Amino acid sequence: MTGKLGLDPALVARARELARRAGQPVVELARSHTTVSVERAALRLAGVSGADPDGIPWVNRLVDAVVADVGLGHGVSVPVFDALAREQISDVTLLAQKAAAGSVRFGQPTGRAATAARRAARKAVGAGIRQIDRRRAERDRLVKRYGDPKQRPWIYLIVATGDIYEDIPQAQAAARAGADVIAVIRSTGQSLLDYVPEGATREGFAGTYATQENFRLMRAALDESSKELGRYVRLTNYASGLCMPEMATLAGLERLDMMLNDSMYGILFRDINPIRTFVDQRFSRQVHARAGIIINTGEDNYLTTADAVEEAHTVTVSQLLNEYFAHEAGLADAQLGLGHAFEINPDLPESFRLELAHALLARELFPDAPLKWMPPTKHMTGDVFRGNLLDGFFNLVGTMTGQGILLVGMMTEAVVTPWLSDRDIALQNVRYVLGAAGGLHEDFVPAPGGFIQQRAHRVLGEAVDLLERIGQQSLLTAIAEGTFGIMKRPADRGKGLDGVARHEADYYNPATDILEGEAA
8 A cells, every 4th residue: 555545556557557558549540640730730840930811821721732732641741842842942931822822733752852852851840849949948947047936836827818918917917926837828719720820919709819929928928027036937828629739839939838738628628529639639749748848638627517526537537548648659747737626516515525535646646747736617606705715725625635736716717707806816815825734735644544545545446447448448439428528529520530631651740750759
C-alpha cells in the first residue's frame, strides 16, 4: 500500500496498462492518418503567413489547392516545394497567392524531383521548429531571471473581453493582484472554425479570438508584468477544435506556456469527428513537447453533463488515457496539467469529503503532474455569497490535496461575464486560503480505512473495470456509446471528417519527422 490513500500499487499499474491497451489502437490510427490542419501546421512552420482580402489564411488557400490537385494522403509539403522549384519562387506565401489565383498547379513528384522537394521542405520546416526551440530557451532564461511563484498551486485566472486591447490591461491588473497564469478564453464557436483568424481582433463573443498576433501582444504585455512583479507570469490559450495543430504551432512560435489540449473534449462537447481529433491532438502534443508547453486537459467538463459522483471514475479513466497519449507524443510528467473539478452537488451529504477523496486520488495517481483543479460551475446558482463560499471550499480542497494549478472560481459564474471587481474578490478568496492553509497538504492524512480512503479505492476500482470493458471493445466504440460525459459520438460522424485522409505509401511530413526525434 502506498501514499495517504493506501492505494494498491498493482492495481494502479494494472490501470495504466489497461489505458495503454485502450489507447494504442488510437495511436496507430493517428500515426497512419493526416488532416488538413496537420498539413497547414507544417506549412506555417515553413513560413506561410497572412490572409487574403476576405480574411481566409493563405495557408488554407494553399492546402486546399494542393488537395484539389493531388489529394491529402501524400501530405502537402512535397507537392508545395516541388511547385516552388518548378515555378522558381522562393517565398511559400507568394506560392499560396499564385495557387489561390489558379496560376499554379500541383503534382506528386517522383525520383530526384521528389528527393529535392523533401530536402527543401525539411529545411524550411526545420527553421520554424528551431524558432520554437529558441522561444523555449527564452522562457527558461526569463523564469531563471524573474523566478517562479513561491507558492503552489499556481493561481490561474481567465481574462477575455472579446477585445485583445481590453484584455491586456485586465490581464496585467490580474497579475498584480496575484494571478500566476493568465488564460485568454477563446471566442464562442472558434473551435468549429477550420481556419485561424489573422491579426489583432476586437470583436470576440464571450471570449477573444485566438490568433498569432493576439498571442504575441499578450505575451509581450505579460513579459512587462513579469519584469515589474519579479515573477514569470504564464500565458494560456486553447489548442483544441478543428485547428488544434495550428494553435499548438502558433503557441510554440509565440512562447505561450500552457495550452488547453484534451484528447476527447472536442469530440464530446463540440461534435468534432473522433478520428480528426485524435490525429490532430497527437501532432499538437508533439509540438507542445518540443515547445516545453504544459497541456491542460478537460476531464472537468464531463462532470457538467454527467453526475459527479456516479461518473467520477470516467474522469480517472480519461486522465489515464490522456497521460498515455501525452507520454506517447513525448510530453514529460511536468507538462501534464491533467484536469478534474469540484462539481459535486453541495446539497449532497458529505459532498466535501467526496471532493477530497476524488482530488487526492488524482494527486496520488499522478504525483509528478501539475494537476489542474477546476472550480464549481454546474451548481452555482446566482447567489454570489453562496458561490463565494463554495469557491472557498474548492480552494481549501486544492491546498489540502496539493494541486498544481488552481483555476480561480467566480462567485458570478453563470450570471454575468466577470467584472474586475468580481475577479478581485475571487483572488482575495484564493489568497486568504493559500495564506492561511497553504501547507495543509503536509498535515492532512485521511483516516486509514475511513470514508475518504474507501471512496478513493472504489473510484479506482470502477475505473479499472471500465478500462477492461473498453479494452474488450475499443475506445472509439466506448465514445460512440456515450461512456464519457454521456455524449454519443460515432467515429463515422462529426465535424471535420472530410479533412482526414489515410497516408499514401509516399506520405511525407517533415514536421513529424523532426518532432519524432530528428534534429531540426
